[in-house]
Amino acid sequence: MIDRAAELGVGGVDILHRQMDLAEKEPLNAAGRAYLRKLKRHAFVNGIDLICLSTHQNFVSPKQDEIDRNVEHTKKCIEIAYQLGAPCIRINTGRWNTVDFDTLMANRGIEPVLSGYTEEDGFKWCIDAIQRCLAKAEECGVILALENHWGLARTPEGLLRIINAIPSPWLGVLMDTGNFLEDPYAKLKQIAPKTVFVQAKTYFGGGEWYTLDLDYKQIASILADVSYHGYVSLEFEGKENAQTAVPKSIEMLRRAFA
Secondary structure (H helix, E strand, C coil), rough: CHHHHHHCCCCEEEEEHHHHHCCCCCCCCCHHHHHHHHHHHHHHCCCCEEEEEEECCCCCCHHHHHHHHHHHHHHHHHHHHHCCCCCCEEEECCCCCCHHHHHHHHCCCCCCCCCCCCCHHHHHHHHHHHHHHHHHHHHHHHEEECCCCCCCCCCCCHHHHHHHCCCCCCCCEEEECCCCCCCCCHHHHHHHHHHHEEEEECCCCCHHHHHCCCHHHHHHHHHHCCCCCEEEEEEEEEEECCCHHHHHHHHHHHHHHH
């Protein structure tokens, strides 16, 4: 991916943690650090910045041991980002997991709350868990970028409730342009002032679960209005072959954000 990014002439790569050659549930050991140094060097000699480490968490659980595991996992990912020189990690709130993902998508991102609990419980668990990660984030100089993903951050109100409850320079918003399925521009405008990183979805060939016809000139204008100068990272989620769809996507984004 680093080699392909260099061929395409883009500035950076947003790494997905689950695709790395690292043991998911083990501490970062000497072999893991050597692997990260190899990636860091390979990116540097190819003129590619490692701009973000996209990770997965689930802080929405009544089980304290599960939240503890996810907090430790997030701290490990902060350390990985630090070793790579990546300035931020993507984090999620997690979700109730009361339906499978295909059903979640069929329901437009809406899922039932776990029986016996309320959304208020979920927000408390999530806010407390993120707060536990902030000291490590500050120590490593890595910003936590909370995505408007499924779960508690499915709406701008839910996302901003968490962000505003934790006033820290080491926590901001990751704007995923494709995760507000209705009235996206008004909702993206709500989260734009807190945005520190952008993942821009495209759907050439039709989306895997849904397709949005996004006006990127309008999205670029929304971000310009709040003086956003950060990265815009392509997240291709269509069925067309990536060898043709990714270059088209990059060209389209370059025109929109020029």
